[in-house]
Amino acid sequence: QVQLVESGGGLVQAGGSLRLSCAASGRTFSNYAMGWFRQAPGKEREFVAAINRSGGSTGYADSVKGRFTISRDNAKNTVYLQLNSLKPEDTAVYYCAARFGPFSTAVITTEKYDYWGQGTQVTVSS
Numbered sequence: 001q002v003q004l005v006e007s008g009g010g011l012v013q014a015g016g017s018l019r020l021s022c023a024a025s026g027r028t029f030s031n032y033a034m035g036w037f038r039q040a041p042g043k044e045r046e047f048v049a050a051i052n053r054s055g056g057s058t059g060y061a062d063s064v065k066g067r068f069t070i071s072r073d074n075a076k077n078t079v080y081l082q083l084n085s086l087k088p089e090d091t092a093v094y095y096c097a098a099r100f101g102p103f104s105t106a107v108i109t110t111e112k113y114d115y116w117g118q119g120t121q122v123t124v125s126s
Helices: none
Strands: 002-007 010-013 018-026 033-039 047-052 058-061 068-073 079-084 092-099 120-125
Touching: 002 092, 010 092, 018 033, 018 092, 018 120, 033 068, 033 079, 047 068, 058 068, 079 092
Parallel strands: 010 120
Antiparallel strands: 002 018, 018 079, 033 047, 033 092, 047 058, 068 079, 092 120
16 A cells, blocks of 8 residues: 655645645556546546656656756655746645556556545635
8 A cells, every 4th residue: 555645735825826735655666657637527537747766757747847847866755846937827736646567658647546645725816
């Protein structure tokens, strides 16, 4: 089992920044690719960003590319998501997820992840 706990969400004005953290415990963190997803009210959960086990490879949704940055610190068992230039349409609950598998196109698919956190709310006001 892997337990994931997100933090860092909040209310921010458009153009502002937030840094989300996801702390992992349980199995060996460095064995898992990590992803961030988000879900707005009435919408499907969607892929935001992912990072491979070592942190050397990343991927982003087109909607956040150039504004968001995913990173990880395996020594601290934590993955981060830096959110810059926030827009009202970024408002959602943000979830981190762990995938025990290769870093491939599968990382954009919710079904390919093995563990999920409880989510943290990000609200961007206009």
